[in-house]
Amino acid sequence: MKPDIDKKFDSLRKAPTEFSREQMESIIKGFPSTPATPLDTTNWTTWFSLNNLLVVGFVATLGVGLWLWNKAPNQLEALIVNELQTPTTSETVGDSPVVIDTELEKSEAIISTANNERSPDQSLLVEKIDDKSNTPTKAIDHRKIEKQKVITSAQNSAAARIKAEAQATSSPEVKQTETVLKDKATSENKTNQPGTLVVQQPVKTDPKAVPDLTNGEMRRLKKSLFKNLLDDKLIINKWKAIEIDLPGNEIIVNGKVIDQSLFNKYSLLMEKVGWGPDRKIKFDDEYIKVGNFTATGFRGSGFGTFRSTPKIHIRDEGISSESLALKREREIKKEQRELDAFSQTLLDTSNGRRGRKSIFDVSLKQEKCKKLHKDLYELLLEDGLIETKADYVLMEISKNSIHINVLELNEVLYEKYSELFNSYKIKPGPRRQIRMSTHTIRVGDFSRGSFTGTSHILN
Amino acid sequence: MADPKQQAFLQAYQACHDPFVRYCSALAYGKMDAEDLVQDVLLSAYKHFEKIEKKDQLLHYLIRSARNRSISNWRKQKYKAELLEQHTERLMAQDLSAEALLDIQFLYRTLDKLPEKQRDAVILFEISGFSMKEIAVIQDSNEGAVRTKVSRGRQRLKKLIENNSDSVGSILGGKGKMNIGY
Numbered sequence: 001m002k003p004d005i006d007k008k009f010d011s012l013r014k015a016p017t018e019f020s021r022e023q024m025e026s027i028i029k030g031f032p033s034t035p036a037t038p039l040d041t042t043n044w045t046t047w048f049s050l051n052n053l054l055v056v057g058f059v060a061t062l063g064v065g066l067w068l069w070n071k072a073p074n075q076l077e078a079l080i081v082n083e084l085q086t087p088t089t090s091e092t093v094g095d096s097p098v099v100i101d102t103e104l105e106k107s108e109a110i111i112s113t114a115n116n117e118r119s120p121d122q123s124l125l126v127e128k129i130d131d132k133s134n135t136p137t138k139a140i141d142h143r144k145i146e147k148q149k150v151i152t153s154a155q156n157s158a159a160a161r162i163k164a165e166a167q168a169t170s171s172p173e174v175k176q177t178e179t180v181l182k183d184k185a186t187s188e189n190k191t192n193q194p195g196t197l198v199v200q201q202p203v204k205t206d207p208k209a210v211p212d213l214t215n216g217e218m219r220r221l222k223k224s225l226f227k228n229l230l231d232d233k234l235i236i237n238k239w240k241a242i243e244i245d246l247p248g249n250e251i252i253v254n255g256k257v258i259d260q261s262l263f264n265k266y267s268l269l270m271e272k273v274g275w276g277p278d279r280k281i282k283f284d285d286e287y288i289k290v291g292n293f294t295a296t297g298f299r300g301s302g303f304g305t306f307r308s309t310p311k312i313h314i315r316d317e318g319i320s321s322e323s324l325a326l327k328r329e330r331e332i333k334k335e336q337r338e339l340d341a342f343s344q345t346l347l348d349t350s351n352g353r354r355g356r357k358s359i360f361d362v363s364l365k366q367e368k369c370k371k372l373h374k375d376l377y378e379l380l381l382e383d384g385l386i387e388t389k390a391d392y393v394l395m396e397i398s399k400n401s402i403h404i405n406v407l408e409l410n411e412v413l414y415e416k417y418s419e420l421f422n423s424y425k426i427k428p429g430p431r432r433q434i435r436m437s438t439h440t441i442r443v444g445d446f447s448r449g450s451f452t453g454t455s456h457i458l459n
Numbered sequence: 460m461a462d463p464k465q466q467a468f469l470q471a472y473q474a475c476h477d478p479f480v481r482y483c484s485a486l487a488y489g490k491m492d493a494e495d496l497v498q499d500v501l502l503s504a505y506k507h508f509e510k511i512e513k514k515d516q517l518l519h520y521l522i523r524s525a526r527n528r529s530i531s532n533w534r535k536q537k538y539k540a541e542l543l544e545q546h547t548e549r550l551m552a553q554d555l556s557a558e559a560l561l562d563i564q565f566l567y568r569t570l571d572k573l574p575e576k577q578r579d580a581v582i583l584f585e586i587s588g589f590s591m592k593e594i595a596v597i598q599d600s601n602e603g604a605v606r607t608k609v610s611r612g613r614q615r616l617k618k619l620i621e622n623n624s625d626s627v628g629s630i631l632g633g634k635g636k637m638n639i640g641y
Contacts, residue, residue, distance in 0.1 A: 005616060005620060008566050009566070009585045009586065011563070012481075012563050013481075013585075015553075015555050015559055015563055016550070016554070017481055017553070018481075018484040018493055018553075019480050020553070021473075021476050024472065024480070024501070025469060027497075027501060028465060028469055031501075031505050
C-alpha cells in the first residue's frame with residue numbers, strides 16, 4: 001500500500017503547534033518595553049560616528065593637501081609672471097635691428113643688480129626667475145617649481161626688493177653705473193620709454209679676473225650668440241667652432257673685427273664675459289668656453305662637451321689656427337674620398353666578395369689604430385705590396401683569404417697578416433676591410449655607402 | 460498596563476502564530492532548539508516592529524527572519540538526540556497521540572532530505588498553509604516558480620517516503636525472518 005502523503009500533511013496540520021499561543025504571548029510580554037529615552041536625533045554627540053569621522057577626515061586631508069599643493073607654487077608663479085609682464089620691446093641700435101631676447105636680458109639685468117646683495121638663499125629665487133625668463137611664454141612647470149619649493153618670507157622680500165630694483169633701473173643712481181646703449185640719433189630724439197632696454201656698458205673689468213658664469217648663463221649666452229651671429233651673417237652655420245676675442249675696444253669673431261654698428265649689440269650680449277687681452281669665447285654646437293686663453297692654458301668657465309682639436313703645426317704664414325684646421329679637415333676629407341673612390345674602383349673590377357656584415361664591430365683604441373697603421377704600412381712596404389707610404393691600401397679580410405688591393409696573398413703572407421690581425425683582434429668577415437691612406441685608417445665592415453667600425457685620423 | 464507597542468505586536472502576531480510556529484518547528488527539527496529560534500525571531504521582529512510598514516505582513520517578516528537564522532543550521536548540523544527528545548516532549552504535552560507524533564517526526568526527517576528551496580516551499584505550502592502567491596512574495600520569486608518547486612518537492616517527498624517505507628519493511632521483514640530462523 002502506498003503511503004498517502006496528503007494524509008501525513010493533514011495530520012501535521014491538525015496537530016497542535018509545538019508552542020501554544022499563550023506561551024508565545026508570555027514570551028512577547030517578557031520583551032522589554034519601548035525605551036523611555038529614545039535617541040535624540042538633534043543630539044550632536046551622534047555625529048561622532050566612525051563613518052562621519054572617516055568621511056570628514058578624508059575630505060579635510062584632501063582639502064588641505066590641495067591647498068598646500070597649490071599655494072606655494074602660485075605665490076612664486078605670481079611673482080615670476082609679474083616680472084615677465086613688463087612690456088617687451090625690440091630695440092634699434094644704429095642702423096641694424098637688434099634681435100635680442102629682451103626678457104633674457106632683463107632677467108640678467110635683474111640678476112646683475114641683485115648679485116651684489118643676494119645671499120645664498122636668495123640666489124635660489126634669482127635662479128628661478130632666470131630660468132623662467134628664458135622661456136616666458138612656456139607654461140610654468142609646477143613640478144620644477146615644486147622641487148625648489150622652500151620659499152621663506154625672507155626670500156619673498158628679497159624677490160620684492162630685486163623686482164623694485166629692476167623697475168628702478170631708470171633712476172639716476174642706477175644710471176651712474178649703467179648707461180643706455182642706444183644709437184646717438186635715437187637717444188637724442190627719443191626719451192626713455194617704459195620697456196626700453198637699459199643695459200650695462202662694457203665694464204672695465206680686471207683682465208686677469210676670470211669670468212664666473214653659471215651653466216644657465218653660458219647656455220643662454222651660446223644660444224643668443226648663435227642666433228645673432230647667424231642673423232648678422234658672421235657665421236654660416238652652427239657646426240663650426242667659433243672664437244670671439246674681446247680685447248676691449250673691439251670684438252673679433254673668427255679673426256674678423258665686427259662692424260662698429262654691431263659692437264654695441266654684441267658688447268651687450270657678452271657684458272658678463274668682460275674684456276681683456278686674453279679674454280675669449282670659444283664655442284660650437286656642443287660646448288662653450290668663456291675666459292682667458294693664454295699660452296699656459298685656459299682659465300674660465302665652460303659648459304658642454306669639449307672636443308680636443310688635433311694639434312696642428314702652425315706655420316707662421318699669418319693664417320689663424322682655425323683656418324689651418326679647416327684646411328686640414330678639408331684635406332683629410334678629400335683623402336678619404338679619394339681612398340673610397342680607389343677602393344670602389346678596385347672592388348668593381350674584381351670579383352666582388354659578397355656576404356653579410358659581421359655581427360661584431362671592430363673596436364680599436366686610438367693608440368692601437370695608430371700602431372696598426374704604422375705596422376701595416378711597414379709590412380706592406382717590406383713585402384713589396386705597395387711602393388710608398390702615400391699609396392692607398394684596400395685590404396679585404398675574409399675567412400680563407402686576404403686581398404690587398406684586390407691581389408690575393410699567398411699562404412705565407414696570408415699566415416703573416418692573419419697573425420697580425422689576430423694580434424689586434426680583427427676577425428675576418430665577408431665585408432671586413434681595412435682602408436688606409438697616409439693620414440687615415442678605417443677598420444670595419446664596408447658596404448656601398450656605409451661603414452661600421454673604427455676610424456682614425458692621424459696627425 | 461501593557462505597553463502599546465506590545466499590544467500592537469501581540470495583535471499583529473495573533474494571525475501569525477500557527478504558520479510561524481509550524482514553520483519554525485519544521486526548520487528546527489532535531490538540529491536547533493525551536494524555542495530559541497522562535498524567541499530570537501520574535502524579539503528581532505519586536506525590535507523592528509516600528510519599521511515594518513504593513514503590520515499585516517508581520518508573518519512574512521517572521522518567516523524570512525526564521526529562515527535566515529536557521530539557514531546555516533540546515534545542512535551543517537546533525538540531529539541532536541536531546542533536541543529530538545525535547546520536540547517529542549513538547550508535542551506530547553499538547554496531548555498529541557504517539558502515532559501522530561511518529562508521523563510528524565517521520566515527515567520532518569523526510570522533508571530534511573529535500574533540496575533547500577523545495578523544502579522551504581513545501582513547508583510553507585503544506586504545513587504553514589501559505590498560498591502560492593504568498594510564498595512567491597516571501598521567497599522573492601514568482602508564483603509559477605513556487606508552484607514548480609512545491610510540485611517537484613512533493614513528488615520527491617513521495618518517492619522518499621515510499622523508499623523509506625520499503626526499506627523499513629524489508630529490514631523489519633529480514634529481522635523477522637532472522638528472528639524466526641533463530
